[in-house]
Amino acid sequence: MKDVLLILLLQLLYVPCFTLRTIFIVKQLHYHAASLGFVESLIYVLGLYLVLNGEQNLIAMFIYALGFGVGILIGISIEQKLAIGYTSLLVNLPNKNQLLIDLLRNEGYGVTVYEGEGRDSQRFKLEILTKRNQEDGLFSLIEEYEPNAFIISYEPRKFKGGFLLKTMRRRKIKRKNEIENTYM
Known part of the structure; x- marks a missing residue:
């Protein structure tokens, strides 16, 4: 039972890394993608080792697949919160x-x-x-x-x-300061 929970936990870590790595590649954030790829591969090998070297029961394989699906949802949720780009x-x-x-x-x-x-x-x-x-x-x-x-x-x-965003940020800060000074 302990191995089954560990498999689920590993999948819930692995798949969000996989999802984010893919998104980072698409957005051309190569160093972020490479770093996540390293972590992802370590988690993947350990999880697969547990599934294939354990009792190889259907429950472990089902949990592996379930963790993969839930991990995708977690990865997408993280990416939407980061809103990169x-x-x-x-x-x-x-x-x-x-x-x-x-x-x-x-x-x-x-x-x-x-x-x-x-x-x-x-x-x-x-x-x-x-x-x-x-x-x-x-x-x-x-x-x-x-x-x-x-x-x-x-x-x-x-x-x-x-008109890049750096200029927009400076303008927004300036406007905020003007508003604060008006009411002080």
Whole structure:
């Protein structure tokens, strides 16, 4: 019974490492991926050793597989909380909502506005780049000021130049300090 619990624990460690390593490879975080690969392989060999050299009963094999499935869920959950990388939002608006555009810019987001022609009318498209961990807040902000917005989110793989997040952070800190000084 002790071996079965150890197998489950090892799988719950191994598979999140595997999941995160795969994500790190996709996001080109090579050193993070290599480090996790080392840990992952140690855990994998030990777990497999326990399964194959133990009594080889069906319960141990079932627990191994169960741990693998649950480990995937844990790995995905960890990655979503880390929210590594950037996201780009394309926001289609029926009207040019200058209040929303100004608010987004004042909040430190770089916003590029395009004017286009839809099937029935003129449309406006906003292009916004932000960190993935800020995506939900950005969605909420847009929905609050423009409930009819059509929003598409995707992850850019590489980018260079432009209104980068370092500048956005400095601007946000400056704005926060201005607000605090106003109320003091």
